Amino acid sequence: MQLHQGGCFCGAVRYVVTAEPFNSTLCHCTMCRRASGAPCVAWFSVPRAGLHFSAGSPAFYHSSPGARRGFCAACGTQLTFEDDRSPGELDVTTASLDDPELVPPDDHTFMQSHLRWLQLADSLPRYLRTRGEGAREVP
Template structure:
């Protein structure tokens, strides 16, 4: 059940970073790009998108890394858990890793993005719409 109003909380594996999102959870997408795979060590990364002012760190600070020109990833300096992604091209949007939400199970993916980079053997939510590039 994607959406819903109110507050959502989440955090990293070690607990050093905690956050709150004061917005509906929407635009949930499985990203298949090579950069997300390498940044996470996973075969795909599922993100949701909110306005940056809806995201508040409640504990700790994120360390940031510019993974490509105009793109910054935020992660826990303790355990390395990737939490945010933002690009200059979409400065009014902040992507947050869905799996770091405390209630992640309530927000299924709605689509696939960057499927041109998908691993050939991966089958994940085959009934969702796909976009080769995003």
């Protein structure tokens, strides 16, 4: 298992990922777009015990019932997402890694909210909402 390190833009918050990333995706949901100011956000998941902050601590914003986003209070970089429906998991923004190339996305999620002017040229699976049981892939 390779350790992954990352942090915010200003360096006030740093973290180490000590678990194998899973569920790597490009999320197109409206909430991720609004929270990041970007057309989609690359995320990966780890067990909660698999992420350790090595410098500083994130601030948190409850973006919807049962969900909160961790970010640097100094520069605003979004770092994590937690959902009460997945209590053992923590999502980490892939682009906050020192080397985001090491955790490429496996798919696109929430394509129902995809911005039509964003042209996707990859061949990754695309899901209307989430992947998993009963997920509907978009052609």
